[in-house]
Amino acid sequence: xxxxxxxxxxxxxxxxxxxxxxxxxxxxxxxxxxxxxxxxxxxxxxxxxxxxxxxxxxxxxxxxxxxxxxxxxxxxxxxxxxxxxxxxxxxxxxxxxxxxxxxxxxxxxxxxxx
Amino acid sequence: xxxxxxxxxxxxxxxxxxxxxxxxxxxxxxxxxxxxxxxxxxxxxxxxxxxxxxxxxxxxxxxxxxxxxxxxxxxxxxxxxxxxxxxxxxxxxxxxxxxxxxxxxxxxx
Numbered sequence: 001x002x003x004x005x006x007x008x009x010x011x012x013x014x015x016x017x018x019x020x021x022x023x024x025x026x027x028x029x030x031x032x033x034x035x036x037x038x039x040x041x042x043x044x045x046x047x048x049x050x051x052x053x054x055x056x057x058x059x060x061x062x063x064x065x066x067x068x069x070x071x072x073x074x075x076x077x078x079x080x081x082x083x084x085x086x087x088x089x090x091x092x093x094x095x096x097x098x099x100x101x102x103x104x105x106x107x108x109x110x111x112x113x114x
Numbered sequence: 115x116x117x118x119x120x121x122x123x124x125x126x127x128x129x130x131x132x133x134x135x136x137x138x139x140x141x142x143x144x145x146x147x148x149x150x151x152x153x154x155x156x157x158x159x160x161x162x163x164x165x166x167x168x169x170x171x172x173x174x175x176x177x178x179x180x181x182x183x184x185x186x187x188x189x190x191x192x193x194x195x196x197x198x199x200x201x202x203x204x205x206x207x208x209x210x211x212x213x214x215x216x217x218x219x220x221x222x223x
Contacts, residue, residue: 042201042215101147101205105156
């Protein structure tokens with residue numbers, strides 16, 4: 001089983017719909033992240049959380065919200081999806097004790113907004 | 115803010131050596147990481163440099179010059195399976211990573 005699991009893996013939805021992407025991890029890491037990947041733009045940080053009570057905006061948080069339900073769970077919501085939110089979304093975790101710049105990524109959730 | 119530049123594409127021959135460069139401008143710098151991503155897959159961690167110099171991990175090496183805001187990833191004895199995208203990423207003081215736009219490496223026979 002994967003250490004970082006994302007659901008759904010693929011989702012097609014319509015403009016204006018509410019979408020939630022979920023992430024769970026079994027690595028025991030305190031830090032969790034949501035990234036968005038678009039062709040030619042690399043990975044951009046949406047939100048990050050250092051523990052259950054800590055939520056921080058990243059580079060591109062507009063139009064997104066997150067919830068850290070437990071240490072192991074971090075969900076990303078699009079309240080009203082729009083076509084330019086079509087992208088590949090990655091959840092990642094890291095261990096605060098390891099200052100190595102190493103993130104552990106899930107397999108990604110491909111979202112298409114029509 | 116953070117700004118990273120790397121070449122968009124590189125092609126190299128199987129068995130050869132290839133170097134992927136990364137230059138960065140950042141408001142806070144604690145280290146440079148490299149990640150590999152195969153098509154349709156998740157990024158996977160390759161290496162990390164916090165101090166100047168060369169770090170070697172098998173066929174892969176990574177170099178950092180903090181004074182030049184520059185680093186590179188060196189891949190030796192290229193194999194077909196090394197065809198992938200490679201991303202550099204800077205780590206800030208909060209342990210967040212900001213990624214470059216990626217270099218697509220194509221290894222040809």
